[in-house]
Amino acid sequence: MRKLLFIIFFGASCFYTxxxxxxxxxxxxxxxxxxxxxIIEDARILTGTGKEILKGSILISSNxxxxxxxxxxxxxxxxxxxxxxxxVTPGIIDIHSHMGVYPAPRIPSSSDGNEATSPVTAHVxxxxxxxxxxxxxxxxxxxxxxxxxxxPGSANLIGGRGVTLKxxxxxxxxxxxxxxxxxxxxxxxxxxxxRVYGGRNSEPSTRMGNVAGYRKAWIKAQNYKNKLExxxxxxxxxxxxxxxxxxxxxxxxxxxxxDGEILIQNHCYRGEExxxxxxxxKEFGYKVTTFHHAIEAYxxxxxxxxxxxxxxxxxxxWGFKHEAYDMVWENIAIVDQANEGKGCAIVHSDSSIGxxxxxxxxxxxxxxxxxxxxxxxxxxxxxxxxxxxxxxxGIADKVGSLEPGKMADIAIWDGDPFSVYSKxxxxxxxxxLLYDKDDSxxxxxxxxxxxxxxxxxNRL
Numbered sequence: 335m336r337k338l339l340f341i342i343f344f345g346a347s348c349f350y351t352x353x354x355x356x357x358x359x360x361x362x363x364x365x366x367x368x369x370x371x372x373i374i375e376d377a378r379i380l381t382g383t384g385k386e387i388l389k390g391s392i393l394i395s396s397n398x399x400x401x402x403x404x405x406x407x408x409x410x411x412x413x414x415x416x417x418x419x420x421x422v423t424p425g426i427i428d429i430h431s432h433m434g435v436y437p438a439p440r441i442p443s444s445s446d447g448n449e450a451t452s453p454v455t456a457h458v459x460x461x462x463x464x465x466x467x468x469x470x471x472x473x474x475x476x477x478x479x480x481x482x483x484x485x486p487g488s489a490n491l492i493g494g495r496g497v498t499l500k501x502x503x504x505x506x507x508x509x510x511x512x513x514x515x516x517x518x519x520x521x522x523x524x525x526x527x528x529r530v531y532g533g534r535n536s537e538p539s540t541r542m543g544n545v546a547g548y549r550k551a552w553i554k555a556q557n558y559k560n561k562l563e564x565x566x567x568x569x570x571x572x573x574x575x576x577x578x579x580x581x582x583x584x585x586x587x588x589x590x591x592x593d594g595e596i597l598i599q600n601h602c603y604r605g606e607e608x609x610x611x612x613x614x615x616k617e618f619g620y621k622v623t624t625f626h627h628a629i630e631a632y633x634x635x636x637x638x639x640x641x642x643x644x645x646x647x648x649x650x651x652w653g654f655k656h657e658a659y660d661m662v663w664e665n666i667a668i669v670d671q672a673n674e675g676k677g678c679a680i681v682h683s684d685s686s687i688g689x690x691x692x693x694x695x696x697x698x699x700x701x702x703x704x705x706x707x708x709x710x711x712x713x714x715x716x717x718x719x720x721x722x723x724x725x726x727x728g729i730a731d732k733v734g735s736l737e738p739g740k741m742a743d744i745a746i747w748d749g750d751p752f753s754v755y756s757k758x759x760x761x762x763x764x765x766x767l768l769y770d771k772d773d774s775x776x777x778x779x780x781x782x783x784x785x786x787x788x789x790x791x792n793r794l
Contacts, residue, residue: 360461362511364500369397369742369765371409377417377746382424382720382735386713392422394742397764402736420759421751423716424736425480425743428689429599429646429723430626430682433471434464434484434499434507438686438782448487449494453531453538454551456519457583458494460484464507469782470686475501475769476777477690478745478758481512483727485626488522488601489530491538491547495587496520496599498727502763503777516728518623519591521548523602523611524657545610552618555588562589597623597728603657605633612641624726626682629658632665635672644678644726645669648688649698666718667703667710680726681718692719697752712752 375391381402393401393412408414435447446463449455464484474482480501486493496518499510523544532539538547561579590596598615602608602625615622624644625631629652631638631645638645647669652661662668670679681696683689700715724734733741742765749756761769770776 362513363508364513366397366764366766369394371395371412373408373412374415374417377420377422379422380713380716382716384713394765397742399738399740399742401738417746421747423745423751424720425745426478426692426719427723428479428482428683428692429680429726430684431482431484434468435460437465437468438470448489450489450530453491453547455490455494456492456587460486461497461507466504466507469780472777474689475761478761479689480743480763485520488526491527492551493520516597518597518599521600523607548614555585558585559589559592591620599624601626603627603629605630608634629661632662632668635669635677639672639677644680646680646682649695663702664706666699667708671708678722679718680722693751694754
């Protein structure tokens with residue numbers, strides 16, 4: 335009888351294993367049209383691999399880079415783009431964005447980045463808030479941004495899943511989702527969660543309360559994982575005599591982290607707090623992929639390098655709250671050079687303005703490092719906004735550098751990309767020209783750019 339009831343109400347499959355229909359849900363539907371064959375020739379190329387080609391060419395075929403070098407044979411009928419006097423880089427990747435969840439214009443009804451209702455909201459996904467018509471996206475494209483990572487806000491200890499998007503227009507967020515990119519999990523240290531919940535006279539209200547909250551959440555996740563595994567190893571006969579563990583959206587995400595399938599992206603300013611977060615990761619057997627904002631990363635740069643953890647940072651934005659005061663100009667460069675150049679430094683924006691000029695932010699950080707006596711070349715600094723964020727997002731096998739077999743996400747600049755005077759001339763996504771400075775239709779101007787100053791009233 336018990337067996338019959340189980341079959342009637344629950345079917346033959348386990349609750350913790352997604353059905354084929356569930357597995358298909360929320361998947362990327364991004365599928366660019368065939369780019370054909372294109373060659374960009376006679377360019378100065380920063381490959382993103384640490385190399386610079388002074389007079390090189392890139393052959394694109396069917397959306398991917400087919401060849402790169404100084405002497406590439408032109409296939410018959412190939413489209414030629416003369417880039418003499420131009421610079422070419424991989425498309426820029428912003429690892430910390432809130433585009434789509436805090437879209438423009440900033441009005442309360444479209445502010446969807448923080449589910450600030452509980453210290454742990456691992457069950458929410460940023461992609462379910464993304465407004466695909468956010469006018470900040472095409473503006474970022476003009477700045478060379480081909481991929482961006484959208485995170486929930488930092489009100490909570492554990493804020494929910496982040497999503498990596500291709501910077502293309504789509505009616506749906508599925509049509510923008512980077513194919514095969516792993517999900518991420520946003521965590522936040524320090525002032526934000528203790529201020530939000532301490533202000534409500536609830537836990538956490540202190541940093542020790544923060545840490546206790548993380549540990550409670552991971553203990554629950556560990557117990558849930560153990561129950562799933564215990565059920566999985568039971569015989570078919572035993573499974574038929576008991577209920578499978580019921581699905582729990584919050585714990586599913588946390589177990590995904592414990593299984594290494596979901597990558598931790600951790601908002602954290604202070605050096606000692608980063609090390610505490612690494613200790614929590616050791617206790618529960620997961621890995622922190624990247625610390626974001628990381629104002630004091632320079633203080634623990636060797637520890638981060640030894641741990642294989644990246645730090646995503648601003649070039650010169652600090653002092654806006656107490657935990658963000660103890661910054662140095664050389665922060666990014668110190669992280670990069672830690673342990674004989676083994677550090678993973680990333681320049682991020684966290685800003686709809688900064689994302690449009692991420693190349694300039696990297697330039698400021700490179701200059702600060704050079705002034706301090708550190709030997710940082712352009713070919714190294716370009717990795718801060720290309721290959722390193724790709725590594726931290728688990729997509730470096732697909733983008734982040736100009737290498738055969740990778741997606742043809744490419745930016746052509748009218749000058750040195752580390753110059754304040756340089757702008758993109760052309761931006762390619764999977765070999766398709768999405769922005770051309772000389773073609774006003776790529777991308778088309780949005781209502782936002784045309785001058786709406788109040789969503790309910792008049793245009794300029």
